[in-house]
Amino acid sequence: MTHGRTGPARRTLLFLALGCALLCGVFLLVRRVAQWAGDHPVLACVVAVPLAAAVVTLVHGMPRLRELRRAARAGMAEADVEAREAAYLAPSPEAARLAPPMEEEVWPTTEGAGGRAAEWDGPTAGGLDCSALDADAFECAVAGLCERDGCREVEVVGGAGDLGADVLALAPDGRRIVIQCKRYSDTHKVGSQDMQRFGGTCYTVHGADVAAVVTTSAYTAPAREYADTCGILCFDGESLDAWSRGTGPAPWAAV
Template identity: 50%
Template structure:
């Protein structure tokens, strides 16, 4: 007796064919979207494409998915892939918006004293060079560092714009180490007699003791501590040789006729 062989219906063969086509179409769409996404991302970074191009790419991907993938299952796959494509596009647009906002922001204004020199952080020789540079900045074109062994108290020598001889001693001390009266006395013994100073100046990053300031006042030696040095460096105070003129004229200007 012959056993009848059940042939597969056309619908079943079509379903099997549709499944293979669905898998193939999904892979194809994935490749297209992945390649297109990378290309779009590179284009956004290099040329800043407008949002219309991104939306157009998403629409084309959706159309390709619908054409290649037919049927109920195919439409579900196409919808999922398209949603992922839109998320990629939205992320790219957000990145573009952030970049444009960053470009539109005004650059931060430089600080008023952004180029201020921290004299306390300099080594002793660097500090002497910084003081000499301040002298040159304010008109002492020949200011030079002469400090070293045998300098007899003079670290910087210069000629003021009005022709006076400026002698400077530089003390690069820490904040708790102030220049004392003995140091001022040693400088006072050489600045006038040896270096023939018209203006004698001691600059100390640690400040001065009270006895040192008393001695300096008696000997007409200018003392610049951290505050005076900062004001001079920032240009909010006149240079020391101009202060010396004011101090020299002060007592006589204050006298009154009996």
Template identity: 45%
Template sequence: MAVPARVRRTARRSRRFELRATALYFALLAVILALVGAAARTAAAAVVHRPAWAIALALMAVGAVMVGCRGKRRISAARIARRAAVALDEATQTAVEALDAAPAPAVGLVPAGAGTCGGLLATDPTVLLPETVPEAPADTVEIAYEALDPDEFEQAVAELCRRDGCLDVDVVGGAGDLGADVVARTPDGRSLVIQCKRYCDGNRVGSQDLQRFGGTCFTVHGADVAVVVTTSDFTAPALDYAEQCGIVCVDGPQLQGWQEGTGPRPWEAQPSVA
């Protein structure tokens, strides 16, 4: 009697297990893709700030691939995911540390009230500020003119003329100067002739000095403004003669006021009165 052969049934896996494995696979794949995207963005930022770190990370990745290829054991998807997660975490930490170590861009400090135009801070290069010319500070340093020698005193007076806007200033004092030590042209165009007398306090400029200067300053030098400057003072007859001839006398205190800017300039003053 023949025995019917039994038909072997192929074992089937549980449908529930297949769905779970598929869901786990796609979940791991999504995590890996998210990590890869985050790493790509972080790596891009690291490349901008620290190119050396990007090269180091690339070498580490190549080394990891080579080590993985040498291994003969079968690598599962879960193991790959774990290693990738660890590597990506280390790379992220390295990139964050590199970004933290990057120097912050320098920010220029603008003083309060400076660099503004119409109430707007002038940081835009297209904003044009009105051109301003700073005022020259007044020279308030006291100069001991009486301590200078005659040549230095003439140079100092000439420098005062240049400072206050005179043109064509020249020191011509010396032998044969005919009473003119400094010649110049005032800011308004008049001819200026100055005689310099560096005297001590006890030695005053007398009328004879004024007469010698008065005989040449107008007729020989063609002065529009004739000035006698001294570190001392003038005698009363000298001041009388200066008033009659129209010569401006500048004594020691007046010279100091001219230098400090508190007194009139010689070409702006009137001839002295006794």
């Protein structure tokens, strides 16, 4: 019984001793630094200014860092859910072998001459009919809307090696616009992984003043949370329809 009670007591005394030693060390270090600063006041001021700036920057950056970590954790959780759902819904190897190959497009396209999807010929009074566009034509359609609303130097850059950008343009007021286009079906939402890939390049690589993701579908909650944290605009199917009809704002006019 005596040994059973002395074990925790010894650990407590050890922790107290280590704490006292740490406090003493900190006190001696502070005292030493203060003594050195008193002997070298000019050099101490030179060292103190950048050190204080670094501390202030760190303190101000901590809330944003926490927001980014929270959004990243939400994205990882969403990816885990999607992976579990995909594993649950995945067909058996035999069924997968017999099934026809899946199309890359999430939404069926309207084929035109030469096997290409129907070309976009501008918005109509009924809005943009995305069901008649493939992914490439959808990017051209978004670029056309930018040109219609006064943007300059509009360029479609989507494809392999686009680093997350599909449409680049200069807004009428000179701001640089970077848009990623997601032509998804109503049941396929833009997830946080899509948003994080775009967020990693839209500002640092493409130098965006206005960064927006334009989709025919909607966004998951973690995707919107990450976008809000990074200042990325989320243009869903309803916003896109209003923009194409001329009854709603363009992405750069929504901020």
